[in-house]
Amino acid sequence: xxxxxxxxxxxxxxxxxxxxxxxRPASAVKELIENxxxxxxxxxxxxxxxAGKTLLQIIDNGKGMSETDARMSLERHATSKIRKAExxxxxxxxxxxxxxxxxxAAVSQMEMKTRLSEDELGTLLVVEGSDIKRQExxxxxxxxxxxxKNLFYNIPARRNFLKSNASEYQHILDExxxxxxxxxxxxxxxxxxxxxxxxxxxxxxxxRIVGIFGKAYQEQLAPCLEDTPLMKITGYVGKPHxxxxxxxxxxxxxxxxxxxxxxxxxxxxxxFEGLLADGSFPFYVLFIEIDPKHVDVNVHxxxxxxxxxxxxxxxxxxxxxxxxxxxxxxxxxxxxxxxxVNIISKLTNASSQSKEIYFEERFSTSLKxxxxxxWEKVFDDDKFVTPxxxxxxxxxxxxxxxxxxxxxxxxxxxxVCFQLHSKYIVKQVKSGMMIVDQQAAHERILFEKFxxxxxxxxxxxxxxxxxQTITFNAADFALVMEMQQEIEALGFRLEVFGKNTIxxxxxxxxxxxxxxxxxxxxxxxxxxxxxxxxxxxLGENLARALAKRASIKTGQVLIREEMKALxxxxxxxxxxxxxxxxxxxxxxxxMSKIESYFNRP
Ligand code: ADP
Ligand code: MG
Numbered sequence: 001x002x003x004x005x006x007x008x009x010x011x012x013x014x015x016x017x018x019x020x021x022x023x024r025p026a027s028a029v030k031e032l033i034e035n036x037x038x039x040x041x042x043x044x045x046x047x048x049x050x051a052g053k054t055l056l057q058i059i060d061n062g063k064g065m066s067e068t069d070a071r072m073s074l075e076r077h078a079t080s081k082i083r084k085a086e087x088x089x090x091x092x093x094x095x096x097x098x099x100x101x102x103x104x105a106a107v108s109q110m111e112m113k114t115r116l117s118e119d120e121l122g123t124l125l126v127v128e129g130s131d132i133k134r135q136e137x138x139x140x141x142x143x144x145x146x147x148x149k150n151l152f153y154n155i156p157a158r159r160n161f162l163k164s165n166a167s168e169y170q171h172i173l174d175e176x177x178x179x180x181x182x183x184x185x186x187x188x189x190x191x192x193x194x195x196x197x198x199x200x201x202x203x204x205x206x207x208r209i210v211g212i213f214g215k216a217y218q219e220q221l222a223p224c225l226e227d228t229p230l231m232k233i234t235g236y237v238g239k240p241h242x243x244x245x246x247x248x249x250x251x252x253x254x255x256x257x258x259x260x261x262x263x264x265x266x267x268x269x270x271x272f273e274g275l276l277a278d279g280s281f282p283f284y285v286l287f288i289e290i291d292p293k294h295v296d297v298n299v300h301x302x303x304x305x306x307x308x309x310x311x312x313x314x315x316x317x318x319x320x321x322x323x324x325x326x327x328x329x330x331x332x333x334x335x336x337x338x339x340x341v342n343i344i345s346k347l348t349n350a351s352s353q354s355k356e357i358y359f360e361e362r363f364s365t366s367l368k369x370x371x372x373x374x375w376e377k378v379f380d381d382d383k384f385v386t387p388x389x390x391x392x393x394x395x396x397x398x399x400x401x402x403x404x405x406x407x408x409x410x411x412x413x414x415x416v417c418f419q420l421h422s423k424y425i426v427k428q429v430k431s432g433m434m435i436v437d438q439q440a441a442h443e444r445i446l447f448e449k450f451x452x453x454x455x456x457x458x459x460x461x462x463x464x465x466x467x468q469t470i471t472f473n474a475a476d477f478a479l480v481m482e483m484q485q486e487i488e489a490l491g492f493r494l495e496v497f498g499k500n501t502i503x504x505x506x507x508x509x510x511x512x513x514x515x516x517x518x519x520x521x522x523x524x525x526x527x528x529x530x531x532x533x534x535x536x537x538l539g540e541n542l543a544r545a546l547a548k549r550a551s552i553k554t555g556q557v558l559i560r561e562e563m564k565a566l567x568x569x570x571x572x573x574x575x576x577x578x579x580x581x582x583x584x585x586x587x588x589x590x591m592s593k594i595e596s597y598f599n600r601p
Contacts, residue, residue, distance in 0.1 A: 010130060013076065015155065021103040024162060025052025026171035028108075028148055031100035033179050036060035037186065038093045041143065042202065045189040046176060051168035057147035064143050065114045070123045071135065073112075076102040094257060106130045107158070108151045114144040129154045177212055178258040181251055181285055184208035209236060209285060213249070217242075217283070224286060226321035230313055231290040233321040237268070238283030240275040240326065240582045247281045254288045254295060259306045267315045271322035274447065274544075275575055277582040278534040284322070288314070327575065417563055423554045425563045432591040436567060438558065440579035442551040445569045447580040450490055450543035459491035460509035467505035468517045469497050476524060477502075483527075486542050492520065511550045522549040544580045 022028050029046060036044045039062030049055035065073060072078045079098030104110060105127045115122025124138035152159035162168060169192065176198070180188045184205045190198040200211045210218050220242040226233040238249075250268070252259055272282050296307040308314050417427045425436040453459040472480060477500040480487070484494060493506025504516045511519070526545035534541060552558070558566070570576045570585060579585055 010076065015106045015130075021099050022107060022151070024171055025056055025151055025168050026175045028052070028104050028151060029056055029058070029172050030175040030179070031104065032056075032058040032146055032148075033175070034094035035100065036062055036144065037179070037183055039063045039144065041186060043187045043189075046172075046191070048169070048172065048190070048192045050193070051165040052148075052172055053151060053162060053165070053168065055147060055149050056151070056172075057145065059141075059143070059145040061141070061143040064116045064119075064122070066116055066119070067123045067135075067137075070112060070114050070125055071132075073101045074105050074125070074127060074130075074132075078102070102130075104148055104151075107153075107155055109149040109153060111147045111149070112144065113138055113140040113146075115140050115142050117142045178251060178253075180212060181205070181208055182253050182256045182258060182287070205234075205285065206236065213283075220283065222325045224284075224321050224325035226317055226324065228317055230294070230310075231288055231317060233286060233288055233317060235284065235286035237271075237286070237322055237325050240272055240282060240578050241584050243272075243276050243280035243282040243582060245280055249283045250281060251285045252288070253286070254290065254306055255292060256287070257306075261306065263311055263315060264318050267318040268322050271319050271326060273536075274451075274540065274580050275326065275578050275582055278536075280582065286318070286322075288318070290314070326577075417560060417567075419558055419563060422557050425558070425567065427563075427567060429588060431588060432594055433589040434586055435589070436570065436586040437579075437584070438552050438556070438563075438566060439554050440583045441566055441570045441576075441585040443547045443579045443581075444573055444576060444585050445566070446547035446551055447543050448573050448575075450546055451540065453491070454486060454489050454539045454543060457489050459489060461491045461493050461506035462509045462511075463493075464505050464507060464516050467503050468515065469501050469503050470517055470520060471501040472524075474500055476528075479528075480524060483538065483542065486539055487523075490542065490546055508546075508550070519549060547580060 021031065025048075029052060033044055033046065036058055039060060041060035041062035043061045045059040047055065047057040047059070069080070075098075077098045078101075106129060108129075110125075110127045112125045112127070113122055121137040122140040124134065124136050124140075125132060126134040152162070173190075176188070176190055180186075180198070180200055184207065185202050187202045188198060188200040189196065198212070200208060203211075206218075206221060206223075209221065217238075220238045221236040222239055224233060224235050224237050235253075250265065252261060252264055252268075268282070268284055268286070276282065290308075294309050296309075417425065419438075420426050420435070423438065425438055425441075427434045427436070450459075480494070480502060481496075487494065491506070491508030491511075492504060495503040495505065497503040504520050507516050507519060523542070523546050526549050527541055530536070530541045530545055534544075536544070552562075552566070577585060
């Protein structure tokens with residue numbers, strides 16, 4: 001029998017490879033723009049016709065190619081980016097496989113014009129399905145322009161497989177946004193069928209984000225920065241209340257390369273725990289810089305999946321960086337207080353060490369900034385005398401409590417704190433006026449307290465004078481039994497009292513409720529609602545449910561001491577800015593904003 005194995009002709013081999021690299025117009029766009037970035041371009045223009053199906057053209061002002069290189073660039077495994085196997089481990093460029101141009105050329109009608117800056121004439125190459133039809137000198141700008149016409153013209157099956165223009169355009173947009181985000185220093189333009197869709201000037205990342213997603217994002221970004229010996233994280237996360245119902249505006253880049261990594265996405269989401277309405281997704285654009293030797297990018301040809309050699313360490317850094325970013329924002333109002341002496345007394349006397357550490361972390365940024373040495377100076381303001389430190393009463397945790405003010409401060413308090421429509425608390429702060437949503441704020445306070453109690457099993461219980469029985473249906477009764485431990489950790493005391501019936505003879509201390517039964521039934525009801533809507537651990541669900549049910553409600557009239565205590569307690573929370581389901585708890589009207597209403601020309 002004769003030998004039958006033959007090497008495939010290049011054009012066929014390239015077509016096969018193209019199947020992996022080029023799935024749709026968007027993948028060609030990605031590869032070509034990456035090449036432009038690798039070529040040190042400062043301006044990249046993408047022109048599309050029919051979502052890239054009839055034309056996609058990338059014009060850059062990068063270093064261009066010599067005649068020989070232009071020709072070489074179309075060969076498979078031809079690359080200027082690595083020379084030896086070890087180079088793979090120090091990779092800093094986007095490309096390296098040397099497959100993209102060969103693959104795209106194999107499945108399209110391609111035209112390339114390219115010129116080195118030092119050359120007078122450039123090179124024109126016309127290629128059709130890997131066949132070089134023309135090659136000649138040409139007058140052209142410095143840099144490279146590649147047009148790809150009729151992608152898959154020679155593979156009807158692939159061409160028919162393309163989706164609608166809208167859908168293909170969306171894919172292109174995704175790639176374009178990722179590349180533009182990861183390179184804010186490069187000017188990008190996107191022109192679809194003669195209309196300029198994006199015209200992004202070079203600038204800072206924050207400007208690029210606003211350029212792509214719109215002005216509204218300006219106010220919603222919290223900067224994220226963490227520098228460790230292993231890696232550096234930079235970027236922005238969206239504040240929790242701006243989270244969207246759809247995923248998608250979440251971008252993670254490793255050494256400037258967009259990646260998908262569920263594990264690290266989980267780290268980000270964990271940092272937002274207890275701050276988001278369920279089913280909503282926070283915005284983020286995060287960059288990890290890490291020595292390429294800790295990363296394997298070579299696991300997938302389209303390179304959006306990567307592997308770290310120590311994923312858990314990376315996870316921990318991401319989690320902490322994002323937590324800090326969200327937390328750092330809680331700082332602003334707290335250090336801004338006009339005369340809030342209680343925060344200082346809490347700082348200097350905080351019985352719990354962790355609180356102290358917490359404050360130290362939270363305040364250290366601003367301290368560093370203003371180069372202050374001690375806490376008191378943060379509040380330096382001749383309007384009030386240095387407070388006499390007062391021991392923090394450990395039961396001074398919820399609302400039903402004595403005012404922690406001393407007589408002298410009362411007078412000033414009076415004029416700066418009042419309730420608005422039984423819904424908000426208005427208070428003067430240094431930068432202007434703060435408005436607190438009483439219900440959202442109290443939910444936050446209670447939630448954090450309950451979480452703490454669940455953790456430490458430290459809840460106080462208040463003996464009921466007239467214990468009440470509650471009868472449930474069988475399913476709810478089973479649920480209550482299942483959660484008995486956690487429910488008791490919150491301060492309830494239960495006893496089984498006949499079929500499907502329990503006796504509640506203790507309720508959490510310091511919670512005001514008209515009846516034990518209402519409170520308990522409400523808790524179980526809310527727990528079930530949460531369960532249907534949320535996917536959070538049982539403990540968190542219970543804490544959320546009880547916080548919701550036991551909180552002060554809109555419409556409740558508060559006395560001054562209660563308002564004062566509410567605000568004090570809000571600002572010792574770990575995340576005072578939002579209710580557990582992500583509603584803002586307060587808002588500050590800046591003096592300049594207020595003044596602007598009166599200074600109209
Ligand atoms: P890779 O990017 O993996 O090296 P490609 O097939 O995408 O492989 O490109 C092959 C080579 O062509 C690159 O290594 C580079 O030297 C050159 N090249 C491609 N596009 C450009 C461009 N826009 N400007 C300058 N050189 C380019
Ligand atoms: Mg490339």
